[in-house]
Amino acid sequence: MARLVNVGLGFSDKRDAALAACEALRSALKGVKKSPQLTLVLYSGDLDPYVISEAVKRELGSLPFIGGSTDAVVFNDRLYTFGVGVACIQSDYLHFGVAGCDGMSVETAEKARTVIRHAVSSIPLDTYTDAYMAFNRMKKGNVTGIIRIPNFFCFLFTRGFQVVRMGNEDLIIEGIADVIGNYVPVFGGSLGDHMEKVFSQTPYEIYTFHNGKVYRDGLVCAFACTDILYAHSLEHGYKTTNKVAAVTGIKNNGFVVSEMNHENVVDWYSSQVGVSKSKFLQNILFFTQKNPVGIPDGFGSIIMRAGGVPFKNYLSYIAPFKENSPVFVMDMVSKKHIMKACSVINDDLHRHLKVHMDPVFTFVTTCSSRRVLLKDELNKEVGQLSRHLHCPVFGFSSFGEIGSKPATPTHFHHLTINVFTVYDKLLTDLR
Numbered sequence: 001m002a003r004l005v006n007v008g009l010g011f012s013d014k015r016d017a018a019l020a021a022c023e024a025l026r027s028a029l030k031g032v033k034k035s036p037q038l039t040l041v042l043y044s045g046d047l048d049p050y051v052i053s054e055a056v057k058r059e060l061g062s063l064p065f066i067g068g069s070t071d072a073v074v075f076n077d078r079l080y081t082f083g084v085g086v087a088c089i090q091s092d093y094l095h096f097g098v099a100g101c102d103g104m105s106v107e108t109a110e111k112a113r114t115v116i117r118h119a120v121s122s123i124p125l126d127t128y129t130d131a132y133m134a135f136n137r138m139k140k141g142n143v144t145g146i147i148r149i150p151n152f153f154c155f156l157f158t159r160g161f162q163v164v165r166m167g168n169e170d171l172i173i174e175g176i177a178d179v180i181g182n183y184v185p186v187f188g189g190s191l192g193d194h195m196e197k198v199f200s201q202t203p204y205e206i207y208t209f210h211n212g213k214v215y216r217d218g219l220v221c222a223f224a225c226t227d228i229l230y231a232h233s234l235e236h237g238y239k240t241t242n243k244v245a246a247v248t249g250i251k252n253n254g255f256v257v258s259e260m261n262h263e264n265v266v267d268w269y270s271s272q273v274g275v276s277k278s279k280f281l282q283n284i285l286f287f288t289q290k291n292p293v294g295i296p297d298g299f300g301s302i303i304m305r306a307g308g309v310p311f312k313n314y315l316s317y318i319a320p321f322k323e324n325s326p327v328f329v330m331d332m333v334s335k336k337h338i339m340k341a342c343s344v345i346n347d348d349l350h351r352h353l354k355v356h357m358d359p360v361f362t363f364v365t366t367c368s369s370r371r372v373l374l375k376d377e378l379n380k381e382v383g384q385l386s387r388h389l390h391c392p393v394f395g396f397s398s399f400g401e402i403g404s405k406p407a408t409p410t411h412f413h414h415l416t417i418n419v420f421t422v423y424d425k426l427l428t429d430l431r
Contacts, residue, residue: 160399254320
């Protein structure tokens, strides 16, 4: 039976960047019957990004593609820290407008507004077919379905944290929300390099692909107008403890926390995790990721903030805090609790759709710190996700996840597994 949406996947671990890109792309193209509306190109390891981009551009011509460098590529049921992964998405009922920008460290929010406006305005809509599909959805009278699942979503890749500059993901999300509002789902994450380089303080660059251009301080998005059914959710699997505090001191626009409960943040944190201040300072990244702090989002979920690093006598983070916000100390009790995240996501998807069905494609971003903490267990988690959803899984290990629970605003997260699913159903079929 012909599908409404087709997705082809490919992966190559060839050492030659051009050969790897071509092999992965040609394999992915075999899975689509027509030219893809969007191609995702992600790579990990010591490969030349300019060679990869050039090779993909040569094969695809004017067809749009986005992606970039990552901590690891997710392909089917495991993660690869070396290689090129490609996903080609094709459907007559799915249209993408693609836009990007370099130099995102400066005037971040305004550039994000400009990028999303360009993406929306470049969607290749059919004013007859697409107008009819929208009319037909309204004609069926399922207004709650229209409200619950909009005809729009956005894939977003940002340049992740570097020691010399922040990713400014919260500012990017804020700028995008200024244009499209808070309830169009935005899914994606921060591109990066191997997380071990962050821990060892090894310098690294982060590269973003945009239709043949390669950015080093980039943002790229693909804004979709869809008649195809989709869903999304995320989960971290950590538990809140009874240790709670208020953020009573911030600096540098919230990127540096100086006080918790009117106490120096390092003194406060070390006492909460039960170690001496000197031991805490010797291994800050370990303790602030094993026991991160979580911010209640007002919808019953927790937004994680992990990986604090020393800044003078305080802690610096890759995403800002708001003064007077409550925070919980989170407890990574065991890997078993973390591994429950996939079943929570599966339940979220089914509850949101109000029906049990298998997707034809799952796009996933999973935190690079999660990979470092879970090690080989993360392959089990990805495999578990594939078994839950009974479909191919593709994505990357990120320096931060951009997404949300169903029908809630988009936030920038850490330590989550973030999932976007596409189904071989029309939105008009939704009840």
